[in-house]
Amino acid sequence: MATPSNFVDLQAGFYNALAQGLGYSNQDPFQVIQPSPPLTGGDDSDALLWAYLNNMPVASLTQNTQFTGGNQYLADYQGVMSALQSAPNNFQSTIGPTCWDAYQTALKDKDVKTGAVAFRNWALYCDPCSAVATSGASALAAAMLDPIFAAQMNVTPYKPAGTEAVTFSPGYAKMLALLKKAPSRSFEVSASNWKTDVSKTWTQGSTTGFFGLWGGSSSSSSISEKFASGGVSVKASFDNVLPFNATPGDWYSSAAFGMAFNNPDKAPWTPKNPITWDTTFGNNGNMQRFASSLLIANHMNISVVSAAQYSQDEQTQIQSNQGNGLWPFYCSGNSGGSSTNAAFDKDGRMTVTITSKANVPVVIGCIVLAASQYLGHEVQASKILTGQFYN
Structure with missing residues (x-):
């Protein structure tokens, strides 16, 4: 005293x-x-x-x-999602480059929601995409089963890439x-x-x-x-x-983020990308806490x-x-x-x-x-009252 x-x-x-x-x-x-x-x-x-x-x-x-x-x-989470590689899928090749660009713009401008049904309903009335509305929806439904691809699509409408606020x-x-x-x-x-x-x-x-x-x-x-x-x-x-x-809104995927955290220096991280596990979760990372x-x-x-x-x-x-x-x-x-x-x-x-x-x-x-505790939030929550952090 x-x-x-x-x-x-x-x-x-x-x-x-x-x-x-x-x-x-x-x-x-x-x-x-x-x-x-x-x-x-x-x-x-x-x-x-x-x-x-x-x-x-x-x-x-x-x-x-x-x-x-x-x-x-x-913004930091969007950076991580951009640095991850999704499993191979044929959604982009099915709809073609013109429709893909139109769809990405529509997502960022909130003209369409993510997901196969929303894509089909939007594509039917979009000139570059109407011919592939059904086949594209099927390909998108299959692609969205991959948590990395789904996370990348779901965060696209949000700032700074899109117009939706956090x-x-x-x-x-x-x-x-x-x-x-x-x-x-x-x-x-x-x-x-x-x-x-x-x-x-x-x-x-x-x-x-x-x-x-x-x-x-x-x-x-x-x-x-x-x-x-x-x-x-x-x-x-x-x-x-x-x-x-x-909890974070629809822009966030605990599955994809957890995969990124649990796999340092290997897939799903894209090789030679400036955003890495270390720049994200390491000692000087931007998402340590x-x-x-x-x-x-x-x-x-x-x-x-x-x-x-x-x-x-x-x-x-x-x-x-x-x-x-x-x-x-x-x-x-x-x-x-x-x-x-x-x-x-x-x-x-x-x-x-x-x-x-x-x-x-x-x-x-x-x-x-810490990131490890945050990603296991439910397990760690009871410890807030017992002082068992950072020991």
């Missing part, structure tokens, strides 16, 4: 406190997600929720979603219904009672990308260091916290008391930046689902209050699984 001496220690202490408060040990593959804008619903509610699952986690105790947007599940199931409405029934959670840490040792966590303490006192600030800035080392206490409560599990479940909070109330004394200029600087969100979740409040307020007493000591509205979900963390 100690008072953090810098922002790195404070963030480590917060990680331990939040994990324990949510019912996990620091042996579990738990990751804090920051910043955490509320999911206020609306036409894009599913897309905003699924974006967290589409993001590939880095090996860090903290995931900053503003820094990790370039590595996406769907999907998972269930979506926002089901998540919100489950969230309202989830248990409450809370924790409290005094200024001198932080547990800052994260050396035995699933990353052996590695953590990167977190902000300083406010969203977008540096954790090594003078005002952030003053905040972190001056004595910080936190009291947090959540009316509900839900471990939300969702997955967000298997999201930790979603409802109606949170966070109180952060800083014992440091802030000058008038520092107070003005903090309050002018509170719209960017303040530590630890950086809820900016731009969407109207949360509020963040910094208040100062006569001695310049600060109290930060962060609240989110009831029934407005906030994603505060996730459970990270």
Whole structure:
């Protein structure tokens, strides 16, 4: 137990406190997600929720979603499918090159769904394909029995190759219904009672990308260091916290993906392709880890008391930046689902209050699984509660 001496220690202490408060040990593959804008619903509610699952986690105790947007599940998965070779079939030769090109374009533009029946119904009214509608459907039905070929066809309509956005199931409405029934959670840490040792966590303490006192600030800035080392206490409560599990949509094939993972450096991988098992699942691969479940909070109330004394200029600087969100979740409040307020007493000591509205979900963390565990998700799920990961 100690008072953090810098922002790195404070963030480590917060990680331990939040994990324990949510019912996990620091042996579990738990990751804090920051910043955490509320999911206020609306036409894009599913897309905003699924974006967290589409993001590939880095090996860090903290995931900053503003820094990790370039590595996406769907796009990386499409790359893998393009690097696999399917079993020989005569579908393309049966329909011919002109019809094949028309069919690929129709798939990408969502003018036709995958599958033999859909192909036949579409081909009957497509000039390049009408003569091969029946024979092509039969050939396609046979080809789709191969999981690699089926996976390659099923992912074709999705971005960036096609126009369909990434999907998972269930979506926002089901998540919100489950969230309202989830248990409450809370924790409290005094200024001198932080547990800052994260050396035995699933990353052996590695953590990167977190902000300083406010969203977008540096954790090594003078005002952030003053905040972190001056004595910080936190009291947090959540009316509900839900471990939300969702599975990839029709674009994903566990059979094909599993075959790719279980056969390094051999079929179904295409020889001499720049996308390989190692570039995908290896030590520097882009699909080493997955967000298997999201930790979603409802109606949170966070109180952060800083014992440091802030000058008038520092107070003005903090309050002018509170719209960017303040530590630890950086809820900016731009969407109207949360509020963040910094208040100062006569001695310049600060109290930060962060609240989110009831029934407005906030994603505060996730459970990270290695590729081998993710592909055996059902077997591994029970271990989340027993700390048997990454040992």
